[in-house]
Amino acid sequence: MQQPQDMAGWVELLGAADIPVLRHTARELQKLRADEDHLNARSVAHVVASDPMMTLKLLRYLQEHKGRSQTSELVQVEQAIMMMGFNTFFESIPAQPLVEDVLHDHLDALTQLLRTVRRAQRTAQYAFDWALMLHDLRAEEVRIAALLAYLSEMLMWCFNPEAMLKIHAMQEADKTLRSAVVQEQVLGFQGVALQRALQVEWHLPQLLQQLNDPAHAENVRVRNVVLAMNLARHSAHGWDDAALPDDYRDIAALLRIEPDKVMAIVGAPGVAR
Numbered sequence: 001m002q003q004p005q006d007m008a009g010w011v012e013l014l015g016a017a018d019i020p021v022l023r024h025t026a027r028e029l030q031k032l033r034a035d036e037d038h039l040n041a042r043s044v045a046h047v048v049a050s051d052p053m054m055t056l057k058l059l060r061y062l063q064e065h066k067g068r069s070q071t072s073e074l075v076q077v078e079q080a081i082m083m084m085g086f087n088t089f090f091e092s093i094p095a096q097p098l099v100e101d102v103l104h105d106h107l108d109a110l111t112q113l114l115r116t117v118r119r120a121q122r123t124a125q126y127a128f129d130w131a132l133m134l135h136d137l138r139a140e141e142v143r144i145a146a147l148l149a150y151l152s153e154m155l156m157w158c159f160n161p162e163a164m165l166k167i168h169a170m171q172e173a174d175k176t177l178r179s180a181v182v183q184e185q186v187l188g189f190q191g192v193a194l195q196r197a198l199q200v201e202w203h204l205p206q207l208l209q210q211l212n213d214p215a216h217a218e219n220v221r222v223r224n225v226v227l228a229m230n231l232a233r234h235s236a237h238g239w240d241d242a243a244l245p246d247d248y249r250d251i252a253a254l255l256r257i258e259p260d261k262v263m264a265i266v267g268a269p270g271v272a273r
Contacts, residue, residue: 003160007189011197014155019060020102022117025051026095033090044089045078052120052147052154054095059144061093063203076140102158109161112168113154119232120150126228126266133255134220145207146225152195156187163187220254227251231266239268 004010028047032039048054055077062080081089103110127146131139157164167182180190199209210216211225227250234241248259248268255262263270 005188007187007194007197010156010160010194011201014159014198015201017155017159018097019053019057019155020097020099020158021054021057021095022051023098023100025054026098029090029095033086039086041078041082044081044086048081049077049144049147050121052117052151053099053158054093055144055147056151057093058089059148059204060202077144099158103161106161106165109157109165112164113157115236116150116154116157119236120147120154122235123147123149123225123228123232126231127225129265130224130228130251130255131221134224136221136224138221141205141207142221142224145205145211145221146228148204148208149211149225149229151204151208152191152198155198156191156194160187223254227254235266235268239270244268 004013025047029044032043032047048058058077058080062084084092099113100110103113124143124147128139128143131142136142153164163186167179167186170182170186171177171179180192183190196209198204207221207225210219210222216222217226227247230243231247231251234243234247245259248262251262251266252259262268
């Protein structure tokens, strides 16, 4: 595959690409399809919503097949599957190709992709839990936005593994290097810019589009997802990161509880200082 030379080229390539999904997702969906006793919208939605890329495939399909009478966003996975029906879902949004096959020759990149997926899953769970605590009536939308917050990073690991490994190596060699600077050096653009371009091009949920917009920085739902991203990133390698105490205090302010309570909720050891 010829590599694009600029961000516009990547937006075009990714728009035409068949987005890969996790092998686990494909396996579990196949099991459900073969077991009519356990095949229901909730069980299918649980599998889909655990995989950021399968969720992306579903949202893109919904957007591309949006009826003229549909004026609101449809971002609840279970509701979407119920509306489209199982036959349409399984036939029109197949769980393939597999990321494990796509990155068969780039196992280091596969490892990093799976780490990013795990971080996305943790971010989504944090944001969803906090949305419920905040009595957000659209908590599922918050969860989906959080799950897709690393969208451009995951896609670039799939389709541009060599460049992503180079970026990773440079940052491992110099921990002070900012991601945006290294991305500009290697890719010619920042990951956040690609994320924003894909969100707009694919008409992804509005909340997802607001995450990187300073104008919405104080929005409670945006703040929720951003803080969930921070916590997932800073705790990815353990609970001793120097930034975590600030995270606990920021989350405590959002939820209007004490930092110690935040630590208990997220399963962090020790006492906040």
